[in-house]
Amino acid sequence: MHQEVAQWFRQTARDLPWRGDCSPWGVLVSEIMLQQTPVVRVQPVWEEWLERWPTPAAFAAESPAEVLRAWGRLGYPRRALRLHAAAAMMVEKHDGAVPDTFEELLALPGIGTYTAAAVAAFAFGRRETVVDTNIRRVHARLVIGQALPSPALTSAEMKLAAELLPADPAESVEWNAGVMELGALICTARSPKCDFCPVREQCAWIKAGQPEPTYIPKGQPWAGTDRQVRGAVMAVLRAAEAPVHADLLWGPATEQDAAAAHLAHPAGVAAALGKLHGLNTHAPQLRRALAGLVTDGLAQHSADGYHLPR
CATH class of the missing domain: 1.10.340.30 (Hypothetical protein; domain 2)
Incomplete structure (x- = not known):
């Protein structure tokens, strides 16, 4: 193998x-x-x-x-x-x-x-047990016969990965990289290309008749989430060369605000603000996103507005 x-x-x-x-x-x-x-x-x-x-x-x-x-x-x-x-x-x-x-x-x-x-x-070139999502999936199918690994990493998975690791350091590095690549390109989560798998004949999942997963993986939502709003605010702050006044973040600018923003910021800020405003974010969510960015050290707030950490 x-x-x-x-x-x-x-x-x-x-x-x-x-x-x-x-x-x-x-x-x-x-x-x-x-x-x-x-x-x-x-x-x-x-x-x-x-x-x-x-x-x-x-x-x-x-x-x-x-x-x-x-x-x-x-x-x-x-x-x-x-x-x-x-x-x-x-x-x-x-x-x-x-x-x-x-x-x-x-x-x-x-x-x-x-x-x-x-x-x-x-x-x-150290002999270390490397376990990411792709490696976990290959191990689950190849050795255990399950369609997917557990939703969260378990001690049993770590033990299996350690047992599978070749004793020679150079071989262990190649094994780690190879299994990771196999999971990324062939043994994928949704549409595995089993006909092209180099260890198809040894695969416990194939031998078991390719049973269905015991759970349905849930992708991380994006639209409408705090993460989306945080990302939109960060896009504004990355484009800005000076602090962005809070009033500009809350909603479409008045003509006076737009003129002031044009003088204080490069054109990219207007485009980023347009995308932020296009989310139609409710005030509590925007406040939560701004507070979270400040707490996480990704933004700072001063009398002049919000800006990237200095």
Whole structure:
């Protein structure tokens, strides 16, 4: 099984810039960006990011506002601030380098067990148990015979992943990457391409007759949610070069407000405001979104209005 997945991975793996000859910093940035965000959206931002900030020290020296602007529309922008804090700690405690052990990586701000294991494995060749959604799904089908893994990660899944990990460090890294790629390209959640699977003959799910899932995965809603409103407000603040007065956020501007906004802000702010106003958000939800952004450190409020953190 290990050999078949490894051979398939060598022949068909996507040519992604954070694989192969990539710095540990580039691997870490990719892992943070790829959380809940597809590759097609991450890759162009990642490439711009690494060109602008090729090292943790260069990134740590940047302002939080510029970090959030560069993060753009990747979503979940708190990831950007956590990475910024992690880079600062690397400068302070690791001479500006990404630490190379699971324990040291886990001690960085905003780095969880998955990211620490993934960076230790893919950047430094460590033998670590890497378990993401794709890997969990492949393990569930291939070994257990279930259509989908449990809704939440279990200790039994972690134990299985550890048991499946090859003893040789280099082979373990390739296994982790191969199974992850298999889940992303072949063993997908909704339409698995079983005819192209390199371990089809060993798959417990196929042998069991491909039973249906025991539950229906629920996607995260977007339209009308606080997340959508927060994202629209952040788009306004990213486009603005000066604080945005609260009155402009609450609804379509009067001619006088529009004229003032035109003088104070670039054209992109008007477009972002138009999208925010187009949501027809009720006042309590907008207040909640603004308060949440301030609490999370993604925005600041002063007498002049709302702006990105400085």
